[in-house]
Amino acid sequence: MERTFTNFLQALRGAEVRVSVAETLDAMETAELMGWGDREALKYALSLALAKTPDEKEIFDATFDQFFRFDSFRGRDGETPEANSGEELEGKAGDLLDMVQRRDETALALAMQQAAREVNVENIRFFTQRGLFTQRILGAMGIEAIDAAISAAVRSGEGGAGQAGQLREARSYLFEQVRDFVEQQLSLQGAGASAELREDRLRRSRLGNLDRRDQEQMKVIVEKIARRLVALHSRRKKLRNRGVIDIRKTMRRNYGSGGILFDLEWKQRKIDKPRVMAICDVSGSVAAVARFLLQFLYELHELLHDIRSFAFSGKLIETSSFFKDKQADDAVAAIMDRVGFMPTDYGESLSNFREKFLNDVDKKTAVIILGDGRSNFTDPRTDILKEIHDRSKRVIWLNPEPPPLWGTGDSEMRRYAPYCDLVRECNTLNHLERVVGDLLQVAQKAA
Amino acid sequence: MPGPLRAQSLARLHRVPGAPVHLSPPTEIGMEAKYQERLSSIERIQEGFAELNYICSRPIATAIYVSCHLGKPLLVEGPAGVGKTELANATSEYLGVPMIRMQCYEGLDESKALYEWKYAKQLLYTQILKDKIGDVLSDAHGLAESMEQLHRFSDIFFSEQFLEPRPLLKALTAEEGAVLLIDEIDKSDHEFEAFLLEILSEFQISIPEIGTVKAKKRPFVFLTSNNTREMSDALKRRCLHLFVPFPDAKLEQRIIKARVPAIPDSLKVQLVDFVQQVREMDLKKQPSVSETIDWARVLLLLHATSLDADVVRETLNVFLKFEEDIHAVDQQLYEFTRHAQKADARVA
Ligand SMILES: Nc1ncnc2c1ncn2[C@@H]1O[C@H](COP(=O)(O)OP(=O)(O)OP(=O)(O)O)[C@@H](O)[C@H]1O
Numbered sequence: 001m002e003r004t005f006t007n008f009l010q011a012l013r014g015a016e017v018r019v020s021v022a023e024t025l026d027a028m029e030t031a032e033l034m035g036w037g038d039r040e041a042l043k044y045a046l047s048l049a050l051a052k053t054p055d056e057k058e059i060f061d062a063t064f065d066q067f068f069r070f071d072s073f074r075g076r077d078g079e080t081p082e083a084n085s086g087e088e089l090e091g092k093a094g095d096l097l098d099m100v101q102r103r104d105e106t107a108l109a110l111a112m113q114q115a116a117r118e119v120n121v122e123n124i125r126f127f128t129q130r131g132l133f134t135q136r137i138l139g140a141m142g143i144e145a146i147d148a149a150i151s152a153a154v155r156s157g158e159g160g161a162g163q164a165g166q167l168r169e170a171r172s173y174l175f176e177q178v179r180d181f182v183e184q185q186l187s188l189q190g191a192g193a194s195a196e197l198r199e200d201r202l203r204r205s206r207l208g209n210l211d212r213r214d215q216e217q218m219k220v221i222v223e224k225i226a227r228r229l230v231a232l233h234s235r236r237k238k239l240r241n242r243g244v245i246d247i248r249k250t251m252r253r254n255y256g257s258g259g260i261l262f263d264l265e266w267k268q269r270k271i272d273k274p275r276v277m278a279i280c281d282v283s284g285s286v287a288a289v290a291r292f293l294l295q296f297l298y299e300l301h302e303l304l305h306d307i308r309s310f311a312f313s314g315k316l317i318e319t320s321s322f323f324k325d326k327q328a329d330d331a332v333a334a335i336m337d338r339v340g341f342m343p344t345d346y347g348e349s350l351s352n353f354r355e356k357f358l359n360d361v362d363k364k365t366a367v368i369i370l371g372d373g374r375s376n377f378t379d380p381r382t383d384i385l386k387e388i389h390d391r392s393k394r395v396i397w398l399n400p401e402p403p404p405l406w407g408t409g410d411s412e413m414r415r416y417a418p419y420c421d422l423v424r425e426c427n428t429l430n431h432l433e434r435v436v437g438d439l440l441q442v443a444q445k446a447a
Numbered sequence: 448m449p450g451p452l453r454a455q456s457l458a459r460l461h462r463v464p465g466a467p468v469h470l471s472p473p474t475e476i477g478m479e480a481k482y483q484e485r486l487s488s489i490e491r492i493q494e495g496f497a498e499l500n501y502i503c504s505r506p507i508a509t510a511i512y513v514s515c516h517l518g519k520p521l522l523v524e525g526p527a528g529v530g531k532t533e534l535a536n537a538t539s540e541y542l543g544v545p546m547i548r549m550q551c552y553e554g555l556d557e558s559k560a561l562y563e564w565k566y567a568k569q570l571l572y573t574q575i576l577k578d579k580i581g582d583v584l585s586d587a588h589g590l591a592e593s594m595e596q597l598h599r600f601s602d603i604f605f606s607e608q609f610l611e612p613r614p615l616l617k618a619l620t621a622e623e624g625a626v627l628l629i630d631e632i633d634k635s636d637h638e639f640e641a642f643l644l645e646i647l648s649e650f651q652i653s654i655p656e657i658g659t660v661k662a663k664k665r666p667f668v669f670l671t672s673n674n675t676r677e678m679s680d681a682l683k684r685r686c687l688h689l690f691v692p693f694p695d696a697k698l699e700q701r702i703i704k705a706r707v708p709a710i711p712d713s714l715k716v717q718l719v720d721f722v723q724q725v726r727e728m729d730l731k732k733q734p735s736v737s738e739t740i741d742w743a744r745v746l747l748l749l750h751a752t753s754l755d756a757d758v759v760r761e762t763l764n765v766f767l768k769f770e771e772d773i774h775a776v777d778q779q780l781y782e783f784t785r786h787a788q789k790a791d792a793r794v795a
Pocket residue numbers: 500501502503526527528529530531532533534671673702705706736737740
């Protein structure tokens with residue numbers, strides 16, 4: 001049963017029900033508690049452990065019904081369908097003929113389950129494999145015996161004709177059953193493969209060339225990752241102001257109140273929320289990455305002290321306010337309106353930044369620059385980046401281009417690199433997640 | 448079958464002064480006999496709850512069964528008034544353990560949920576310390592030595608005397624076990640949710656001033672949510688999840704019978720049918736079970752024995768809270784009433 005169960009979980013995941021490892025364990029414990037005797041109760045119980053939104057409940061119900069349709073739940077409590085699987089191969093073929101003729105659906109379902117396990121039907125992925133798996137299952141069930149019986153009946157001449165006809169009919173009944181079953185497996189496992197693969201593919205695919213449909217899905221994934229990061233990091237933050245009293249500080253602080261320890265000063269583990277300034281190149285393919293970086297940062301606003309964003313191509317503007325009152329999509333559109341589609345000039349943009357915003361950079365600020373460093377052969381003004389580096393806590397440069405391209409043609413990446421604390425290739429969601437995770441981690445270690 | 452019962456294991460309550468300490472693993476013993484019988488089957492739970500006038504559907508009873516046996520928190524979601532809170536109440540009554548309720552709201556924090564540090568009392572002690580400070584430091588020479596001596600007194604500041612337990616701590620330390628109801632968790636904020644995670648997975652909490660507090664008896668935990676916001680995945684992962692929809696007509700009739708026993712059968716069938724029709728409409732606020740109950744009580748007071756358009760019109764505001772909704776239903780009044788009367792005829 002364990003295999004059937006694992007396959008069921010795989011099918012659920014495939015239907016976009018998120019099932020974590022912890023939930024898998026819960027589900028197994030639940031199944032053990034409930035036994036396999038009462039199908040309905042088992043369904044309710046597993047649904048508690050596995051489906052956690054109304055949508056998921058609905059998918060769960062459908063998947064459960066579909067998946068366990070062929071399994072017999074009529075056995076005694078605790079007896080799993082697998083308990084019936086130890087039959088002898090010989091007896092099986094004989095039985096098969098018998099089962100088919102009696103149209104014994106339960107027995108057939110069991111035989112089919114067993115044969116399906118033997119041929120690993122859960123590996124079916126594409127509809128082109130339907131025929132193959134149907135044949136394999138029929139083979140494993142012992143269809144030859146029926147074929148042999150048909151031949152024998154035909155050979156026996158006149159008298160056998162009626163019997164042959166009956167047998168043919170029974171055979172095609174069996175064939176239909178198996179084909180439906182394979183069909184059902186394909187819709188479970190095939191869908192499964194695609195949804196899982198899809199998220200995985202999206203996380204690894206270049207942000208620069210997503211199609212529209214994927215864009216939507218990406219937003220959901222970013223949100224999901226962001227929520228996880230928030231949950232992960234906000235508990236640690238709470239540890240402030242708790243712990244042991246710092247007598248020394250308390251005395252100092254209360255010096256004025258005549259020695260009464262009025263304000264207690266705790267020995268605290270200070271956790272700075274990082275102040276972040278994100279400077280994004282929005283020319284060409286970099287814009288797509290910028291879009292997701294900014295969505296990310298703003299989703300994480302709870303964890304960050306202060307996020308300011310800037311966008312540039314030919315010149316640089318501050319874009320923080322765009323995100324405060326607009327959806328990410330609209331914000332990006334508005335930004336592109338203001339500074340998009342100009343020839344890129346890093347030197348000019350950096351000097352815009354220095355003029356207006358350099359004063360706001362302090363030792364708590366992490367400056368993230370996102371860009372390919374391609375400046376149309378204008379002066380890159382590395383001196384300004386050095387100034388930023390000297391004033392800030394960290395400079396992180398994210399480059400959507402792969403490292404071999406850095407410094408080729410008009411890319412100034414190699415000249416900027418000495419003034420960065422970290423330079424990373426960044427063009428997928430996985431890259432972004434890693435960068436943002438690092439950012440939060442470093443802030444917390446700096447306690 | 449030791450697996451499922453493992454969760455019911457008991458642990459000593461430890462309070463160790465000073466820094467949190469790691470404690471030896473809890474002793475494993477089975478679920479108490481008193482629960483064992485009451486939780487012996489889903490049917491047993493359904494019957495037992497019905498005796499307490501809580502009518503649960505099979506999915507709900509299954510949820511209680513699984514959650515109690517596995518010792519997993521149960522997150523209950525569903526529209527307002529379907530009996531989420533009452534489910535926890537009934538469970539506490541059924542199992543004979545105290546009910547500890549924590550109502551959530553925006554801004555709820557650890558000091559309101561877990562424990563509060565009694566600063567005033569501590570201040571008083573500090574005053575006394577100040578008065579006695581001469582004695583304490585009398586034999587100290589120089590500032591360094593004085594500081595050293597003062598340091599030793601710092602322990603006074605972290606003793607349990609200053610600790611005021613709030614629901615979560617109460618539930619962890621309840622001698623006889625408890626039902627812990629974390630009501631309307633969706634009203635709390637994300638930070639609080641993250642904090643709950645620790646308690647829900649470990650059933651222990653470290654209090655920096657005191658040490659680690661571990662549940663002596665693992666409480667039965669219910670969380671309810673009206674879904675005003677989506678709970679985090681992390682929280683959901685740690686809970687079993689039960690969605691309670693509006694009851695179907697049959698179940699709702701049984702609930703009405705349980706809560707308003709004096710109601711005539713035909714009136715019961717009719718009013719439930721009426722409410723069920725109303726729930727099909729697109730309203731600002733759908734009538735909940737508690738409103739059906741209220742309506743039943745009002746109709747009983749009016750000595751109604753069956754529905755007619757007039758009495759319905761007079762009492763619409765008992766189960767509808769918005770002017771627009773009342774108006775919308777009023778449009779359908781005759782049709783719905785006729786349907787309800789027929790429903791009764793069908794049953795009869
Ligand atoms: N299954 C039931 N059996 C008996 N009574 C019920 C049932 N469901 C609901 N009720 C009644 O409805 C009333 C409202 O239920 P309760 O307050 O628990 O709802 P709730 O889901 O917690 O609502 P809210 O979301 O508004 O807090 C209860 O007082 C109870 O009398």
